[in-house]
Amino acid sequence: xxxxxxxxxxxxxxxxxxxxxxxxxxxxxxxxxxxxxxxxxxxxxxxxxxxxxxxxxxxxxxxxxxxxxxxxxxxxxxxxxxxxxxxxxxxxxxxxxxxxxxxxxxxxxxxxxxxxxxxxxxxxxxxxxxxxxxxxxxxxxxxxxxxxxxxxxxxxxxxxxxxxxxxxxxxxxxxxxxxxxxxxxxxxxxxxxxxxxxxxxxxxxxxxxxxxxxxxxxxxxxxxxxxxxxxxxxxxxxxxxxxxxxxxxxxxxxxxxxxxxxxxxxxxxxxxxxxxxxxxxxxxxxxxxxxxxxxxxxxxxxxxxxxxx
Amino acid sequence: xxxxxxxxxxxxxxxxxxxxxxxxxxxxxxxxxxxxxxxxxxxxxxxxxxxxxxxxxxxxxxxxxxxxxxxxxxxxxxxxxxxxxxxxxxxxxxxxxxxxxxxxxxxxxxxxxxxxxxxxxxxxxxxxxxxxxxxxxxxxxxxxxxxxxxxxxxxxxxxxxxxxxxxxxxxxxxxxxxxxxxxxxxxxxxxxxxxxxxxxxxxxxxxxxxxxxxxxxxxxxxxxxxxxxxxxxxxxxxxxxxxxxxxxxxxxxxxxxxxxxxxxxxxxxxxxxxxxxxxxxxxxxxxxxxxxxxxxxxxxxxxxxxxxxxxxxxxxxxxxxxxxxxxxxxxxxxxxxxxxxxxxxxxxxxxxxxxxxxxxxxxxxxxxxxxxxxxxxxxxxxxxxxxxxxxxxxxxxxxxxxxxxxxxxxxxxxxxxxxxxxxxxxxxxxxxxxxxxxxxxxxxxxxxxxxxxxxxxxxxxxxxxxxxxxxxxxxxxxxxxxxxxxxxxxxxxxxxxxxxx
Numbered sequence: 001x002x003x004x005x006x007x008x009x010x011x012x013x014x015x016x017x018x019x020x021x022x023x024x025x026x027x028x029x030x031x032x033x034x035x036x037x038x039x040x041x042x043x044x045x046x047x048x049x050x051x052x053x054x055x056x057x058x059x060x061x062x063x064x065x066x067x068x069x070x071x072x073x074x075x076x077x078x079x080x081x082x083x084x085x086x087x088x089x090x091x092x093x094x095x096x097x098x099x100x101x102x103x104x105x106x107x108x109x110x111x112x113x114x115x116x117x118x119x120x121x122x123x124x125x126x127x128x129x130x131x132x133x134x135x136x137x138x139x140x141x142x143x144x145x146x147x148x149x150x151x152x153x154x155x156x157x158x159x160x161x162x163x164x165x166x167x168x169x170x171x172x173x174x175x176x177x178x179x180x181x182x183x184x185x186x187x188x189x190x191x192x193x194x195x196x197x198x199x200x201x202x203x204x205x206x207x208x209x210x211x212x213x214x215x216x217x218x219x220x221x222x223x224x225x226x227x228x229x230x231x232x233x234x235x236x237x238x239x240x241x242x243x244x245x246x247x248x249x250x251x252x253x254x255x256x257x258x259x260x261x262x263x264x265x266x267x268x269x270x271x272x273x274x275x276x277x278x279x280x281x282x283x284x285x286x287x288x289x290x291x292x293x294x295x296x297x298x299x300x301x302x303x304x305x306x307x308x309x
Numbered sequence: 310x311x312x313x314x315x316x317x318x319x320x321x322x323x324x325x326x327x328x329x330x331x332x333x334x335x336x337x338x339x340x341x342x343x344x345x346x347x348x349x350x351x352x353x354x355x356x357x358x359x360x361x362x363x364x365x366x367x368x369x370x371x372x373x374x375x376x377x378x379x380x381x382x383x384x385x386x387x388x389x390x391x392x393x394x395x396x397x398x399x400x401x402x403x404x405x406x407x408x409x410x411x412x413x414x415x416x417x418x419x420x421x422x423x424x425x426x427x428x429x430x431x432x433x434x435x436x437x438x439x440x441x442x443x444x445x446x447x448x449x450x451x452x453x454x455x456x457x458x459x460x461x462x463x464x465x466x467x468x469x470x471x472x473x474x475x476x477x478x479x480x481x482x483x484x485x486x487x488x489x490x491x492x493x494x495x496x497x498x499x500x501x502x503x504x505x506x507x508x509x510x511x512x513x514x515x516x517x518x519x520x521x522x523x524x525x526x527x528x529x530x531x532x533x534x535x536x537x538x539x540x541x542x543x544x545x546x547x548x549x550x551x552x553x554x555x556x557x558x559x560x561x562x563x564x565x566x567x568x569x570x571x572x573x574x575x576x577x578x579x580x581x582x583x584x585x586x587x588x589x590x591x592x593x594x595x596x597x598x599x600x601x602x603x604x605x606x607x608x609x610x611x612x613x614x615x616x617x618x619x620x621x622x623x624x625x626x627x628x629x630x631x632x633x634x635x636x637x638x639x640x641x642x643x644x645x646x647x648x649x650x651x652x653x654x655x656x657x658x659x660x661x662x663x664x665x666x667x668x669x670x671x672x673x674x675x676x677x678x679x680x681x682x683x684x685x686x687x688x689x690x691x692x693x694x695x696x697x698x699x700x701x702x703x704x705x706x707x708x709x710x711x712x713x714x715x716x717x718x719x720x721x722x723x724x725x726x727x728x729x730x731x732x733x734x735x736x737x738x739x740x741x742x743x744x745x746x747x748x749x750x751x752x753x754x755x756x757x758x759x760x761x762x763x764x765x766x767x768x769x770x771x772x773x774x775x776x777x778x779x780x781x782x783x784x785x786x787x788x789x790x791x792x793x794x795x796x797x798x799x800x801x802x803x804x805x806x807x808x809x810x
Binding site: 165168169171172175176178179180182183184185297299300 | 364365384385386389397401402403404405406410413414415
């Protein structure tokens with residue numbers, strides 16, 4: 001066995017690509033959950049975003065438009081969830097599960113004539129000067145726009161919840177919707193908004209999967225990525241930077257185990273395939289076990305329906 | 310004819326909910342710089358009225374005038390901008406956020422962090438309301454939480470401040486601090502609408518009172534010139550007898566608690582530290598203290614819902630430390646927790662089913678795993694009759710009962726099982742005066758028949774009235790027992806606010 005076949009800076013660069021869909025979806029779900037809404041439809045929104053973006057890219061030959069439509073597709077599905085849970089006050093868990101099934105089915109139907117086609121390539125953006133730094137340049141500065149966007153989004157969300165008044169209102173609604181209502185905040189309206197944002201992020205993550213990561217359309221191609229994203233949010237204890245670490249660990253181990261499989265390592269393939277899940281959960285549990293007990297709990301109103309006046 | 314002294318005039322406000330007329334043609338005047346009391350039992354419609362004033366609820370009929378101009382708030386934000394502020398009964402604070410974040414949330418304008426900090430410190434200095442901004446609210450005492458609410462309200466420079474049952478969760482020391490702040494505010498020209506069902510505090514604080522019963526205003530008076538018992542009668546609507554205590558005969562030892570300790574998993578839970586206690590048959594032990602000092606944990610440790618990390622329980626000479634809830638019940642240790650809906654009773658089950666939940670084994674309500682519905686129904690009918698529970702029958706869902714009636718049922722359910730020791734948390738919380746008095750009488754009768762009773766309560770008057778021995782539970786620790794007959798209110802106040810370091 002020869003480890004020198006693995007180029008580590010390339011490996012790290014591609015793990016970032018592998019992690020981006022999950023990171024985006026998880027970040028969207030984090031915003032939604034911060035406002036106290038549990039949307040289990042991430043998988044459905046992701047795959048619907050994947051097919052929406054894919055179809056538009058194929059038809060228009062413009063991947064930028066494709067990514068935009070991924071977002072819109074995710075939001076479209078999220079808006080169904082928002083109407084059902086916020087206006088008709090249906091149970092969030094059941095509605096989210098239904099959304100996933102609906103998204104999987106609908107995308108399979110829409111994508112029937114699009115299997116096996118390759119979309120227009122999405123260009124990488126080499127950052128001048130920085131991209132030429134050895135090793136680090138390859139790892140960090142030779143990616144495409146969406147990867148940079150996802151990292152900036154993490155930073156943005158971090159400051160949103162740490163410093164901004166609007167972030168504080170979202171947090172307050174997620175903590176205690178009755179109190180927030182008593183103070184005069186529009187619980188339903190803001191939840192509607194965060195659900196849509198969550199949908200847009202999940203859709204974008206799905207689009208990245210079908211347009212860059214794979215890039216192709218296959219039925220059910222998200223293969224559980226939405227569920228991983230959901231789990232990441234919990235294990236990262238609703239902290240954007242932990243989410244980033246978690247997503248990259250997951251992406252990294254996924255790639256590493258694929259490489260190891262290719263090298264013909266004598267470990268059962270099934271064991272290798274499950275390793276990303278185990279390691280990610282292990283690391284995040286370890287991190288959250290030592291957390292400051294007060295500040296990092298789940299939003300208290302998470303998953304509860306608001307029946308205010 | 311507009312009166313210049315009146316800042317808020319409420320005229321003929323009505324509000325009807327599907328099952329109840331919460332406000333029926335209510336009128337009220339609030340004068341400049343005065344503290345006006347709004348009195349009534351729970352469910353009299355006080356909270357609905359102030360929610361209307363604060364814009365949270367829209368009235369069906371009636372008008373309000375603020376400074377002579379018609380006032381129709383679209384929502385709390387609108388009310389606040391017109392100078393009406395409110396301090397809530399169950400504090401509208403966010404446990405996981407810091408003090409500063411909580412205050413910032415209550416303000417509509419988006420101020421710069423440092424500017425806001427400065428203003429908060431100014432206000433807290435001016436009225437002597439000390440707080441520290443970076444603490445997490447979940448760890449604060451009720452008094453500290455209330456200070457946050459008051460500061461949040463004051464930062465908006467309100468002309469009217471509504472206070473909904475502000476003292477129900479405070480220690481006597483905190484209450485007197487609050488009163489001096491309120492007096493300072495009213496001297497500075499603030500009008501305060503003060504809601505309460507505690508008569509003594511109204512007498513010390515207010516010069517005008519409006520009494521409500523079943524949604525209607527029944528009397529307007531000056532509380533200084535009217536006896537407390539007269540006010541109480543107006544609030545309840547009938548006169549009622551206060552419970553009679555017979556002479557206390559101390560029997561043999563019933564329950565002995567040795568070094569009981571408990572470390573909670575819940576980050577906001579209260580650890581119980583080295584409790585030692587003896588209680589005898591025929592004795593009523595009162596445990597006083599402000600909510601959140603370990604009352605719930607203490608009760609759950611005795612009922613068997615929580616396992617202690619250390620220590621032991623001896624019940625009539627048997628070590629029951631390892632017994633589970635059912636085994637303890639079978640031995641005759643019965644409990645009634647504070648939370649009626651969701652802990653003591655299942656809201657969506659009928660009274661018969663709720664009766665089964667605790668009485669199944671002790672009253673033989675099942676045979677070989679099959680429920681004997683007939684005898685369960687008979688038993689719950691008996692409870693309803695004995696405690697005078699107002700309900701459509703034993704088939705009614707628990708949540709359809711009013712708080713007081715459900716409380717009577719929940720307590721009656723335990724009493725009918727002839728406990729050897731009965732432990733109850735907040736037996737009369739949120740119960741009207743007449744029902745409270747009958748519940749207390751039941752507890753006294755139980756002790757007279759030789760059972761030991763532990764009453765955990767935040768109502769110190771209640772404990773003084775019925776208990777033989779008193780302990781204070783503060784920060785998960787018990788003070789040494791004192792004979793109630795040798796206690797006075799100020800001594801009590803010291804005991805329950807003690808050792809807060």
